[in-house]
Amino acid sequence: MYTGDQFRIEQVLINLLTNAIKYSPNAGQVIVKAGTSAGKIVVCVQDFGIGIDKDDIDQLFQRFYRVSKTALQYQGVGLGLYIASEIIKKHKGTFVIESEPGNGSTFCFSLPLGK
Numbered sequence: 001m002y003t004g005d006q007f008r009i010e011q012v013l014i015n016l017l018t019n020a021i022k023y024s025p026n027a028g029q030v031i032v033k034a035g036t037s038a039g040k041i042v043v044c045v046q047d048f049g050i051g052i053d054k055d056d057i058d059q060l061f062q063r064f065y066r067v068s069k070t071a072l073q074y075q076g077v078g079l080g081l082y083i084a085s086e087i088i089k090k091h092k093g094t095f096v097i098e099s100e101p102g103n104g105s106t107f108c109f110s111l112p113l114g115k
Contacts, residue, residue, distance in 0.1 A: 004111065030045065
């Protein structure tokens with residue numbers, strides 16, 4: 001059982017799914033996995049799109065940050081991941097990103113389960 005703001009957590013998941021689809025224009029699938037591990041709920045969204053350079057990963061959660069190589073190709077203002085990260089922080093959770101340019105990305109967030 002998890003107690004949190006259902007609509008804000010839904011907003012995070014919608015943002016991750018929207019990004020996965022947007023940045024994977026030629027991919028045929030997006031994989032979503034969810035489960036529990038070590039007292040946490042873990043949700044991951046994996047795409048098979050353009051991927052992200054390691055230098056850009058640390059900056060993705062900054063307000064208005066857009067990866068310069070893709071900013072002109074894809075619409076957006078750079079707020080989605082910032083807002084998502086703030087929502088997860090407010091729920092005492094964390095984000096982990098794994099990515100390889102040209103091979104896609106996996107965005108995972110975890111939320112602590114209550115007692």
